[in-house]
Amino acid sequence: MNAPTTIIIERYSTSLRVLHWLRAVIVIGMLWAGWHMTGMSDDIPSKFELYYPWHKSFGILAFLLVLTQIAVRLRTPRLPRPLQTLAPYERVLSTLVQRAMYVLLVVVPLMGYSMSSTYTQSDGVFFFGVNLPEALPKNDNWFVVFQALHKFLAYTLLVLIVLHVAGALKHRFLDRDPSKDVLRRML
Structure with missing residues (x-):
């Protein structure tokens, strides 16, 4: 008869878990708001009076949160390692x-x-x-470049978030192996 194995689930620190979930909620909201507001007609006053200013504010907040999260990760002496119970391709991915x-x-x-x-035409970057000070000179040609990059990279981020969430849910519900449940480390 096999002895029961003890599964040790290493969790991230409370500060990293709080930062992760707070940032996750804000980023998901930002992606939705960005998609929603860009689809609105320019004739709708709330597009420029409500959505854009709040999108900018929460975008800066998300940026500050991720910088804080990176700093905390760098200062944390011991972070959970990738689970060795996962397949090598899963750890790499x-x-x-x-x-x-x-x-x-x-x-x-x-x-x-x-x-x-x-x-x-921008009235500034509000937080x-x-x-906030605008560090770059006004130039609509550069605006078009930054706009395309912002949009393309935001959609790329959305795809990565879907992969991240799908992977966590797969390990939790489809693998049915508690030693592969990576989600427990962030709860």
Whole structure:
């Protein structure tokens, strides 16, 4: 008779878990709001009076949260390692998706800031009522470039988020092996 095996689930620190879920909610909301507001007619006042200012504010907040999360990760002496119970391709894919998400979580808001900063019709970059300095000169040609990058990279981030969530749900519900349940580490 086999002795029962003890499964040790290493969890991320409370600060990293809180930052992860807070950022996740904000980023999902940002993706929805960005998609929704760009589909609205320019004749609808709330598009420019409500959606764009709040999208900018929460975009900067998401940017600050990911920078905080990166700093906390770098200062945390011991992070959970990839689960050795996963197949090698799953560990590689997980690492690649997570790293790409971190890159995009920094780059997408920077493209949004650059887009807003360079647009000649922009009234500035607001962060919850505080007008932030615009570091780039007004130039509608650059605006078009930053706008395309912001949109393309945001959709790329969305695809990576779907992969990230699908992987976590697969390990939790389809594998039916508690030693592969990566979601427990973030709950």
